[in-house]
Amino acid sequence: MLDTTGPRCDTDSVLAARLAVSATAAGGEAMSDLQFLDWLDDRRRTHVQEVRRTTFAELSGWHFAPDTGDLEHHSGRFFAVRGLRVRTDFGPVPEWCQPIIRQPEIGILGLAAREINGVLHFLLQAKAEPGNVNGVQLSPTVQATKSNYSRVHGGSSVPYLDCFREAGARGHRVLADVLQSEQGAWFLRKRNRNVIIEVGPEVEATEDFCWLTLRQLGALLHHDDLVNMDTRTVLSCLPDWHLGPGGTPAAHSDVAVRSWFTAQQSEREFTADPLPLREVEGHGWYRAEDRISHERGLYFSIVPVDVVSKRREVASWSQPLLEPHGLGVAAMLVRRVDGVPHCLVHARVEPGYLNIVELGPTVQCTPENYAHLPAAARPRFLDLVEGARPERILFDTVLSEEGGRFLNARNRYLIVETDEDIRADVPDGYRWVTLRQLGELLKYSHHVNVQARTLVAALRTVEGLSGADHR
Amino acid sequence: MLDTTGPRCDTDSVLAARLAVSATAAGGEAMSDLQFLDWLDDRRRTHVQEVRRTTFAELSGWHFAPDTGDLEHHSGRFFAVRGLRVRTDFGPVPEWCQPIIRQPEIGILGLAAREINGVLHFLLQAKAEPGNVNGVQLSPTVQATKSNYSRVHGGSSVPYLDCFREAGARGHRVLADVLQSEQGAWFLRKRNRNVIIEVGPEVEATEDFCWLTLRQLGALLHHDDLVNMDTRTVLSCLPDWHLGPGGTPAAHSDVAVRSWFTAQQSEREFTADPLPLREVEGHGWYRAEDRISHERGLYFSIVPVDVVSKRREVASWSQPLLEPHGLGVAAMLVRRVDGVPHCLVHARVEPGYLNIVELGPTVQCTPENYAHLPAAARPRFLDLVEGARPERILFDTVLSEEGGRFLNARNRYLIVETDEDIRADVPDGYRWVTLRQLGELLKYSHHVNVQARTLVAALRTVEGLSGADHR
Numbered sequence: 001m002l003d004t005t006g007p008r009c010d011t012d013s014v015l016a017a018r019l020a021v022s023a024t025a026a027g028g029e030a031m032s033d034l035q036f037l038d039w040l041d042d043r044r045r046t047h048v049q050e051v052r053r054t055t056f057a058e059l060s061g062w063h064f065a066p067d068t069g070d071l072e073h074h075s076g077r078f079f080a081v082r083g084l085r086v087r088t089d090f091g092p093v094p095e096w097c098q099p100i101i102r103q104p105e106i107g108i109l110g111l112a113a114r115e116i117n118g119v120l121h122f123l124l125q126a127k128a129e130p131g132n133v134n135g136v137q138l139s140p141t142v143q144a145t146k147s148n149y150s151r152v153h154g155g156s157s158v159p160y161l162d163c164f165r166e167a168g169a170r171g172h173r174v175l176a177d178v179l180q181s182e183q184g185a186w187f188l189r190k191r192n193r194n195v196i197i198e199v200g201p202e203v204e205a206t207e208d209f210c211w212l213t214l215r216q217l218g219a220l221l222h223h224d225d226l227v228n229m230d231t232r233t234v235l236s237c238l239p240d241w242h243l244g245p246g247g248t249p250a251a252h253s254d255v256a257v258r259s260w261f262t263a264q265q266s267e268r269e270f271t272a273d274p275l276p277l278r279e280v281e282g283h284g285w286y287r288a289e290d291r292i293s294h295e296r297g298l299y300f301s302i303v304p305v306d307v308v309s310k311r312r313e314v315a316s317w318s319q320p321l322l323e324p325h326g327l328g329v330a331a332m333l334v335r336r337v338d339g340v341p342h343c344l345v346h347a348r349v350e351p352g353y354l355n356i357v358e359l360g361p362t363v364q365c366t367p368e369n370y371a372h373l374p375a376a377a378r379p380r381f382l383d384l385v386e387g388a389r390p391e392r393i394l395f396d397t398v399l400s401e402e403g404g405r406f407l408n409a410r411n412r413y414l415i416v417e418t419d420e421d422i423r424a425d426v427p428d429g430y431r432w433v434t435l436r437q438l439g440e441l442l443k444y445s446h447h448v449n450v451q452a453r454t455l456v457a458a459l460r461t462v463e464g465l466s467g468a469d470h471r
Numbered sequence: 472m473l474d475t476t477g478p479r480c481d482t483d484s485v486l487a488a489r490l491a492v493s494a495t496a497a498g499g500e501a502m503s504d505l506q507f508l509d510w511l512d513d514r515r516r517t518h519v520q521e522v523r524r525t526t527f528a529e530l531s532g533w534h535f536a537p538d539t540g541d542l543e544h545h546s547g548r549f550f551a552v553r554g555l556r557v558r559t560d561f562g563p564v565p566e567w568c569q570p571i572i573r574q575p576e577i578g579i580l581g582l583a584a585r586e587i588n589g590v591l592h593f594l595l596q597a598k599a600e601p602g603n604v605n606g607v608q609l610s611p612t613v614q615a616t617k618s619n620y621s622r623v624h625g626g627s628s629v630p631y632l633d634c635f636r637e638a639g640a641r642g643h644r645v646l647a648d649v650l651q652s653e654q655g656a657w658f659l660r661k662r663n664r665n666v667i668i669e670v671g672p673e674v675e676a677t678e679d680f681c682w683l684t685l686r687q688l689g690a691l692l693h694h695d696d697l698v699n700m701d702t703r704t705v706l707s708c709l710p711d712w713h714l715g716p717g718g719t720p721a722a723h724s725d726v727a728v729r730s731w732f733t734a735q736q737s738e739r740e741f742t743a744d745p746l747p748l749r750e751v752e753g754h755g756w757y758r759a760e761d762r763i764s765h766e767r768g769l770y771f772s773i774v775p776v777d778v779v780s781k782r783r784e785v786a787s788w789s790q791p792l793l794e795p796h797g798l799g800v801a802a803m804l805v806r807r808v809d810g811v812p813h814c815l816v817h818a819r820v821e822p823g824y825l826n827i828v829e830l831g832p833t834v835q836c837t838p839e840n841y842a843h844l845p846a847a848a849r850p851r852f853l854d855l856v857e858g859a860r861p862e863r864i865l866f867d868t869v870l871s872e873e874g875g876r877f878l879n880a881r882n883r884y885l886i887v888e889t890d891e892d893i894r895a896d897v898p899d900g901y902r903w904v905t906l907r908q909l910g911e912l913l914k915y916s917h918h919v920n921v922q923a924r925t926l927v928a929a930l931r932t933v934e935g936l937s938g939a940d941h942r
Contacts, residue, residue, distance in 0.1 A: 106737045178733055193734075255645050263664075266577045355650075445826070
């Protein structure tokens with residue numbers, strides 16, 4: 001009657017083995033690599049989406065609230081752009097004001113898994129988003145806000161949604177299900193449900209969907225601007241299939257890592273108070289007819305766009321997007337110690353985090369935002385990453401962030417092997433943790449930030465670093 | 472060079488064995504049970520604290536802010552009483568306003584452990600708090616807000632604080648370290664660092680402190696109003712020493728429990744917006760010269776008090792306290808299935824939770840607050856708990872909540888064995904989980920609420936329910 005649920009029970013081992021097969025098997029794919037590329041080209045031709053910049057005055061369905069100046073949808077749903085005042089004892093700037101996207105609804109990022117030809121496949125969607133540089137990218141099976149799926153905007157229903165909202169009733173198996181944050185510099189306390197469900201053969205791929213193995217997904221992750229942010233974050237929540245029975249050694253014990261994380265949350269002074277958007281103007285930001293921007297041209301702008309699409313739930317709509325200025329860098333330094341890969345994570349304070357601090361990559365910044373600050377404010381380890389010799393760079397791909405909210409938001413994701421002495425002191429706020437420890441933290445909300453989650457997904461595709469040699 | 476940190480590594484097993492010895496050993500105690508009671512009587516005579524009700528006008532150091540009507544300390548620190556407007560689709564009342572305590576600082580609840588005579592002991596403090604019904608209770612080694620330990624109020628330094636703030640530098644071992652919430656009905660996003668550190672023989676008990684074994688602490692937990700809330704919550708974060716190697720069976724797998732918790736967080740509509748305290752007046756609450764109360768006399772009042780003490784950091788001071796109306800009930804239904812104890816937890820929405828939902832006991836309420844509501848609003852399972860036959864009641868003790876913020880706040884804590892069919896459907900929002908699963912969730916913030924944590928600490932002291940028979 002009862003399941004066995006020890007941390008190393010049989011079903012977990014069996015699942016890990018099945019994932020390992022999916023991550024390595026060549027043969028048995030529902031669609032060959034070449035067929036996939038043809039299919040993707042075809043989807044890109046079908047999903048042509050026209051995105052045109054407009055003015056706030058012409059932005060249909062949106063207005064600046066008379067009392068606060070907040071940019072809101074007339075329904076009161078979707079999201080809003082508000083102001084935030086931040087005070088902190090951490091980082092080069094002790095106080096600032098900024099616009100921020102408030103989206104209190106918890107959306108679903110759902111990935112369906114299914115065994116085909118004896119190999120686990122995952123159901124991806126070719127989806128165009130207005131903010132994508134290249135239109136269509138690969139999104140998870142379901143990528144929907146509550147406003148989407150409760151049809152506030154009167155669109156068509158969300159395919160496969162019931163796989164995730166009624167998984168138990170359908171007898172499907174949950175592989176992962178956890179709330180995770182998104183960009184804390186741009187979103188106020190946004191989080192999405194990252195959920196992976198194994199379904200049965202009755203679930204089939206419809207027109208815009210395709211089944212891919214983990215090997216195929218891992219290879220596609222190395223293509224610029226292809227696997228979208230939502231897919232990457234859900235993938236990072238998949239149980240790590242590289243782990244054998246028994247623990248792997250680590251520089252710091254699990255409880256020591258959690259304790260360090262707790263100390264980082266506890267010792268920082270940090271407040272982020274909502275502010276009417278109007279009050280952000282004059283504190284470094286200004287509003288023009290077609291943008292809200294920083295006076296120095298830094299950080300990001302809020303820009304209004306019109307979108308025309310034949311393939312979305314709604315054929316045409318208008319919305320604001322957040323347009324970051326400059327290409328970001330998100331880099332993880334990794335070091336094998338006794339053969340076990342360790343990552344140098346950084347406890348980051350971002351104003352939109354629910355919990356003050358989350359673990360980010362070693363380096364996460366937009367270098368040009370630091371040009372006006374003193375040299376001491378330059379992000380730690382950025383020089384080391386930018387100066388890395390090519391043979392130490394294990395992953396180097398430009399990937400897009402959420403195209404439904406951000407316009408042309410791209411980061412260069414890097415994994416850089418280093419000889420840094422793991423026993424040496426690291427700066428306050430940094431810690432060497434193993435990939436297994438990151439995987440444990442990913443089972444619980446708000447420990448690993450969205451940029452680090454992309455790098456966890458990427459790390460699992462890097463040969464020789466995955467810890468597979470320690471089974 | 473590297474530690475082994477698997478979930479069942481040697482050091483964890485050794486720690487569990489040492490905790491088990493501490494929980495059972497008779498002999499080797501630093502202070503015998505009788506000596507302890509004498510010592511406690513002595514401390515109670517020493518720490519006489521005079522608490523006198525006063526008026527807001529005479530409340531020294533506190534004022535109602537002119538713009539908001541919030542009740543604040545003139546330093547801007549400590550805590551404040553503000554307003555909150557809550558809207559939810561869950562529970563019998565869809566919208567309400569209420570006063571709430573805002574204390575954004577993260578305090579430390581620290582418990583020092585040390586081996587004495589080969590048995591682990593824990594360092595407890597005899598501490599008087601103004602809101603305690605009986606003056607002195609047993610607090611953890613350190614119970615301090617940041618205002619306390621950074622000496623905003625000019626008091627003396629906090630003993631043993633450095634054991635917790637500089638554990639690593641002193642070579643001490645962390646046994647637990649996690650942020651946990653407190654009462655979500657009374658506190659807005661309050662959390663404390665629950666931390667347990669094993670120290671060396673250089674740390675000795677000074678005047679108001681005593682070393683007790685887990686067996687002694689467990690026995691004292693059955694005394695009314697003795698082990699204070701802070702001690703109970705820290706104790707619940709101690710690794711569970713009842714678990715042997717390998718997993719124990721459970722009604723639901725770990726990932727299924729986490730998935731259910733995620734669904735509970737995701738599917739609820741819930742907003743809690745700060746409100747000037749002044750605006751709460753007229754929405755069911757009124758302010759008199761010596762209290763802020765609900766018009767029907769329900770829930771709680773905010774009352775100003777003067778305190779005179781010879782033994783606190785500051786000899787006399789004034790402060791508001793939250794005085795709940797009526798004795799609360801916090802009860803956990805437990806059921807052994809195949810010998811494994813399961814608890815029926817309830818996913819509770821409380822307005823002050825950072826994360827919308829935390830797992831509470833099966834029943835958590837103040838029965839008289841429901842007298843004016845329809846019968847359908849009566850808390851589930853309350854009748855079952857109140858009607859339980861004496862031989863099914865495994866724990867039944869009245870315990871106090873935080874006496875530094877609450878005046879005479881007491882709950883009757885119950886553990887009730889039931890024959891409920893664990894396979895049968897439970898109401899939405901309830902789930903059977905094992906004690907081991909609760910212990911796993913307690914390693915991470917904001918999963919198990921403060922009332923359930925008291926019951927976890929209590930469950931581990933109940934013979935035959937602890938799962939020890941499954942090693």
